[in-house]
Amino acid sequence: MKRWFYFVVLLMALVPVYAFYHIDGVVKDISAYSITVVDNYAFIGGGLQLRVIDISDPCNPQLLDIAPNLYQGAGVVKDTLAYLSNYTYINVVNIADPFQPVLVAQIDSLSYISKFAVSAPFLYICSEDLTMQIIDISDVSNPLPAGTCPIMSYVSSITIANGLLFVSGRDNNINITKIIDVSDPYNPMIRYTYNSSSMVTGITVDGNIAYIAERYDGMLIWDISNPSQPVQFGTFNPGRAVFDISIQGDIACLANELNGILLVDISNPYNPLIIGTCDTPDFANHVVYRGNKVYVGCYEGFYIVDVSDPLPPVNMIGSYYMQGDEYSSLAIGNNYAYLVNSIWGLKILDVANPSLPELLTEYSDLGASRVQVVNNKAFILNAFGSYDIIDISDPNNPQTLGSYTGLSYPINASVVGNYAYILDGDEGLKILNISNAASPSLMGSYTDLVYPYAIAIRGNYVSIIDRAVAFPKAYVLNVSNHASPQDVGFCYLPDEPNSISYYGTYTYIVSGEAGLQVYQSDSYSPLTLLSSFLPHPTSDLVYCFVDGARLYVSDYNWNEIDVFDLTDPSQPNLIRTFKSNYATIDMKISNNLLYTANEYAGMHIFDLNANVGIEEPLPIAPMLSVSSYPNPFNPQTTIAYTLPMKGHVELNIYNVRGQLVRHLVDENNLEGTHTVVWNGKDDQNRDIASGMYVYKISCGTKQMSGRMMLLK
Template sequence: MRVLPHVILAVSVCGASVFSPSVQAVDAVSMEYVGSTLWSGVNDVAGQGNYLYAACQYGLQIIDISNTAQPTLVSQLYLPPGGFIGIAVQGGLSYLAANAAGVAIIDVSDPANPHLLSWCDTPGSASAVAVNGSYLYVTDAWAGLHVVDVADPEHPVIKGSYDTPGDARDIALFGEYVLVADGYDGGLQVINVALPELPYPAGGYDTDGIARGVTVEGNLAYVADADGGVVILDLTDPTGPVRLSTFPASTFLRNAGDVAVYESVVYYVGGYLKVVDASDPDNPQAPDTLEGLGYFTRVSVFGDQLIALEPTRGVSILDLRNPLAPLLLGQYRMAGAVTQIAAIGNTLAVGDDPNGMHLLDATNPSRPEEIGFVPALMQCLGVAGHGNYAYFVDADSGTHIIDISDASHPSEVGRFWSTGRDLEITSNSGFLSVSGYPDGNSFYSLVDPANPSKIGSYNASYAGRAACDGRRGYIAAHFYGFQIANLVDSQAAFLEWKLPTTGWIADVVLDSQWLYLAHEASGLFIVDISDPSNPEVIGGYGLGGLPGSKHALGIARADNLAFLALDADGVWAIDVADPSKPQLVAAYNTLGNASRVAVSGDYVYVADEYGVVVVRVNHPTDVLDESPDGLPNGLQLAQNYPNPFNPRTNIEFSLARKSHVLLAIYNILGEEVAELINGDLTAGTHRVGWDGRDARGNAVASGVYLYRLSVEGKTMAKKMLLLK
């Protein structure tokens, strides 16, 4: 669910230090999504015409495969709350299964400009979809099967449901029947849907393992049965499926997750692709395992092509004209796990585990485009940059120095090993810090960035991310707390100060006399190092919630703000203008797992596992109508702008004094759609954005909405128009 700016009370405990920030007023600072790139996490595909439609963690991607040797991205639609795992396409509509969020219905009549039409909220966790005519069929995990009338795609209606005995996972259509792969307890379920309002069980087959996938060819059903292998069933009588054969479980057949069939040849995955000649379904041939193509999780047939998915590498297209010997035609490559990021001027260096380092042109900061790539020999563990050079750590092959003066043609100009196996890397103000196992942190001067000069090293027991000012190394030593190493004598560095902590210091930023620490469990710590021999922890901001419910993994600084990457909770902006009293001013919940963050101007770039998310920071606006003492005259509510809008608008209001404020959005029926603010605000002008979504994060329909401001018994309201 997206996090709108709101009042938060947080308490953090770390060692002997306790930070209990008071409830802070929501300022006009806000963060909004403006773009994303380097998507990974493809979970399912469907084909139509010259296009593949991919269900990804972030939303929908449309890929042009008219030239199968070079598939190209046509468009993508970033769609909260994310987590899309199933897809079907018919005509100009695409249907995406989104777990607990239900099913998104998207207009794809113009592949270059897909847009959301509606959501169908299902009671369970939507995992797979199939469509035929005006009916959509949804497997909904513990809630079974739903039949949805989509004759009016902007207003889908669940017409009927059947609660299967197991955990409905996959779906296939067979005449007036729907076949459901029903997990551990249900095997294969055959559901009669001739009457959409009254679907009922017509038959089934109890497989030996966990039924995860199902497909149909002719009168035969093929069930991917996890540890049970693949089961072939005769559906001549759908009410009594008959097992013909099973590819038994074995070392290389375990974890069968999905299955596809083309001209009686079976393809199934859960690792390497297996090919089985099942022209005699009673006696299929031994499977042939194709290890060189990839490690796949899903397969499907589209025309005479096999589409195979690797969530962290992308889509492979195979030629099936010789079904027993599929040949690779082309690949649509995607990023792997995006875990590292650094801003180097107008270039972003992005660490992609396991593939390498991507270089993005961020001249247009909201739409960074990939222009270069440096492959990893084994595994990209960290990235950093300075001037015209990028540095990235490749597991077991050291730190690589890359000239990016022409980022479209990066070239390696050197490589070095620090101590032990290089693990992480950071840079700041002309210094480079590299952590290695088992020998600690090494620090380098970047006076000559093509040839870093070693200043010294220190073993902090557990090497982590670090910063350096030339005389000292500031080390986030993970579970060993935070440590400051004196590097004046490069041959005899020593521990000068240590902050013991309970838990894990994940990241550190050095900014003049201040150190900003990201504590994994407790949040932000601010350390005054104006007297390096006697540092002092002077402020902090806790994560709040239940212990262990949030995780601070990365930190960046810009202007008066510190940005925390908070794993599954996205990114927070914390005002640190007064380091002794930091306050949360904005938050944005990305759709992945935020691990690192970089800042350039008003733009925040988040390494979010499933891609790079770009968030813009919107700063306070000027006061609208001031009295002589600089405060607004009375309560004021301005007309939203822009108006009409699509999909985002801004609402400004002014308070003459500190007050409790409730600002909410309502539809024309008077039903509350979203609550934007409910808390105490200071006197002055405030601005908050609304992105056209309800409290659950679902996009609302076009129409007239009201925004109502309630302050100390006074209420003001105005209309606004959302046009899509």
């Protein structure tokens, strides 16, 4: 995900006029530092392993789990051969059938390999001994040395085209690119050396034109018809770091770090122009542009973008962006927007004219992470351990009223009435009396939490997401006595729960694993799971909130905001999707305008009156879901599961060591919800010990699991 580092210069128009494109497919949790597309497969280099992804269905790419022992090493793929470097060796693997790779040869360079390139019948290896060596691999089983050439101590990229080898890197803190003539592989000659202000991270050659990605200076376009005297045509600096360039016809696709990908018209190399963009959730560092698809490699994922058809207008009526700012939270009130940034603190904007937000003032608060506005006061949670209360009755002149500094690892906070409920990663829930803003005081606390992450408050009850590793939970606390919160109970959650919100007696929790989950919370008892919905197989839902009878959910992986109608709160109906091209981590509604905080992309404003998205309410088909109640239990619990379609179901109980305890279900079931009671006994009808147990359900290719606690 997009993180805190890299502050660079960029000034963009308030509302861009170029096209937005949408992510089609996602593979999460892999590092993609290089990509080679061959037919229906993408070969991904990352770390010390080459990964293979089936891209025959671009909307549902599949990471293949095949022959990891032969795919070890940083990889270059040429035709049906993969060249994989591993320390001093390059293994040559035949991947004509990716499911049955065959080791063809092993080439020893005698020195640690930093980068290499292949152009049959020669292999070009950059080693840590400051030498580029050329090896004849006409017969890969009998590699023969050819020529050598001195290079720099650190190599960042290597490209070969038309008998020229482009090697970039750094020597003695000087950024260097060398053009080496390898038309005679036995006698390579340096034709040109270029010193750049920032590191060159990639070079792409198309005919006699070289497109050079300079990390902080954008794209340079050179005429290399005379490689001894390259001539610069033009430059394109979009801001942020440019890591890679892929060319197709008159279009260059740039991996533009925080901005995702940019499509640039290069038909006039003297004046390249941006024509489209797609913001990826993570730093874009590698791109391959083929046909109407762009394959994007990021630090934590692989994305497929369809650039054949721009997204329809989303009725974005205004935005605010400032170079280097990452907005993590926002609040709206009285025609003002309040944005927090961990570097600058609080920014106050006049949004009376939402098409042209105007910065009024900045309030310095280093470490600001969350903001809430109530009754002319801004409550700011600070990552450095304070909870700051600011008088904003005069938005042009905010004044400090008071602070509470007794926090260790503040994560989240919410204000209701005269009380602030603060989640501290080290100390649990803290309840502050803020009736005297000049001197907020600690009223009570609840410390039996491992990693409290999100909070929702309804009357005298507080629900808290605890992201304890391996065993995340949702706690319900009675806080009618603020000095002594009482535990009502808890339920286990899927991994990576992110946000929680109430509507009547229903609770909505979104997570990176299970999507949107709907819980019943009658009588303020522990939550009972009713159903789960996942907009896309690779969705990562990070934030949700309820406004009126609408539930708004942010999908970080897909740059979407889904709007659900809650006429039947147990079955939310999708009525609109904003495909905004920006990953949203916070959002608020005021005067039927939707304001979004989009990290480095700034703040954006959407008109909810606009007739966009889905016209009629469409129920989302439920995904496979399973839950147990009561949980914890003694002596028995009911396990409920919902099937999206009829099929064969297996439901088993395991202990925490993964050992099978009980077969509960092994039969064909119809679509819908089913229940089965487990009496706390194993398959031999023996009582089992107290402790944690895992229930796991499978139906067809779909699986889901949960945790439950037996207490005796």
